[in-house]
Amino acid sequence: LSILIFTFLVFFSQNALAQDIGILSEPVPAKKKPTEKVVPRKPLPPPRKAAEPAEKTKRRVILTIISDPLECEIYVNDIYRGTTASLNGKLIVPDLDPTVSYSIRIYKRGIGEELKTLALSQDQELKVSLKEKVANTATDKPNTSPDKPIANPDKNTPPEELVTNTLPTKQADKPIDKAPDKPIDKEPSNPINDTSVAATSNPVSNPSTTATTPTTKPVIMPPQREMVLINAGEVNIGSNSSIKADNFRPQHKVNVATFYIDVYEVNNADYKLFCDATSRTYPPNPEWDSNYFLTKPNYPVINVTWDDANAYAFWVGKRLPTEEEWEKAARGIESRNWPWGKDYQPNLTNLAGAEDGFEYTAPTGNFPEGVSPYGVQDMVGNVWEWTSSSYKPYPGGPDDKRYTLENEKYRVIRGGGYNVLAKGLRTAAFRFPGEFKKPYDGTGFRCAKSQ
Missing domain, CATH: 2.60.40.10 (Immunoglobulins)
Incomplete structure (x- = not known):
């Protein structure tokens, strides 16, 4: 009996302990969750249609x-x-x-x-x-001829003497067309001073109002051509060429301030206005065209010295671009090999060779597909371009014996022209020293302006 009582007590005490620590405890009934209001679901949107293929170019x-x-x-x-x-x-x-x-x-x-x-x-x-125009209508002016290129004023002059690098300065008996061929950014026409005509046909009593100098020189306003804004920033100048003698080595970073640059090279028509306004001598013609300056108004002016280009830029209220500004405008912040991209394409510029259709210069802006990242035209080819920078080696670049501190007679020209092959130029980073007192028949310029 005592054994049974002891066994019962032991079992009872262990069961009570198990309940205390939760081993044999009865599960607590779960609390009833509050009933939620059933909100009707919104109808599902219709299945999406398969994406339509993008519109074809x-x-x-x-x-x-x-x-x-x-x-x-x-x-x-x-x-x-x-x-x-x-x-x-x-x-x-x-x-x-x-x-x-x-x-x-x-x-x-x-x-x-x-x-x-x-x-x-x-x-x-x-x-x-x-077909050539013939003046046979009633509206044609009497005793006038079509606007033809200026012919040889002296028929007795031997042809070999006409093909020279000199051109007589202004000749009063030559009709000179002052308007460029290409109607871009037209300047307002100069007012016609017809006071002498009025005084002859309808004389007035007051002599003070009568024109006494019918040959008064008209005022010529400087032409203002299209420019683009290039924002300030750091840019890579030069190239890490594998040829150690290249003067555009090594590539280095330069901070360039904000500036404007001409979209087009300065043409003959605009430079002629400058010469007429300032009594400057016309530039000589190249050997390959004895009437180049007067008969090709929308072609780039050539045979101008650095001083000539600088004087023109000052006349129009601008300046020549620095070498670094020129290169940024040509290659962009990506430092492209060519203004249009990595690879050379002969139909996008006018360099030596017949692939582009021009043996010598071409009209400015004639290769619109070859523009630079900023929309600047003819940054490679057509004509070399003067910059304001003195020619000197790049930091860490090859020594060039042409440059000395005592003799800064060279200025940097850029871009190449009709007289250089693409394999010789190789990149828009190419630079060349030009003697600033010498005119070259393959060199012109464009202008820039600080912001």
Whole structure:
């Protein structure tokens, strides 16, 4: 009996302990959750349709224009698109919309123009032959001739004496056209002083109002051409070329302040205004064109010294760009090999060779697809360009015996021209020393301005 009682007590005490620590405890009934209001679900949106393929790029077409005579100006919907080449008379106008009808104007100074309306459904070639204008209408002025290039004023002069690098300064008996071929940024016309005519046809009693000097020299305003703003920032100048003798080694960083730069090179027409306004001598003509300066107004001016270029820039209220400004405008912050990208493309610039259609210079802005990242035209090719910088080696670069502190007769010219091969230029970083007192028939310039 005592054993049974002991066994019962032991079992009871262990069971009570197990309940205390929760081993054999009964499960506590779960608390009832408060009833939630059933909110009706919103209907699911309809299943999404499969993504439609992106709209295909609109198809574009190319118009190739071949003109006779050569070097005709081409306008598409009244927008200047370039001049046909001087070798084959060809100009390619890319990126045209086949759904649009275009008005094509082909114009040659002294010859005439022709208008065409085209709807281009595919790439097309247009051949145009202009005929010289004949003054046979009642509206034609008597005793006048079409605006032809200025001919030899002295027919007795031997031809070999005409092909020189000199051009007589202003000659009163030569009709000189002061307007550029390409109608860009037209300046307001100078007012015509007709007081002498009025005094003759309708004399007035007051002599003080009568013009006594009918030959008064007109005031010539400096032309203001299109410029682009280039913001301040650090840029890589030069290139790490593998050729140790290259003077554009090594590449180095330079901080360039904000500045403006001309979109186009200075042309003959604008430089002629400068000469006429300041009585400066016209630049000499190149050997390959004895009438270049007066008969090609929209071509880049050449055969100007550094002093000439600097004087023109001062006249228009600008200055020459520094070497670093020029390179940033040409290569951008990416330090491109060429203004348009990494690889050379002969149809985007005018360098030596016939691939671009020009044996010598081309009209300014004739290669719009070859613009720099900032939209600056002709930064490589056509003509070399003067900068304001003295020529000296880059820090850590190869020593150049042409430069000495005592003899700073060189200024940096940039960009290459019609007289240099692409394999010789190799990159837009190429630089060359030009003697600032010498004119070169392959060198011109453009202007810049501080902000």
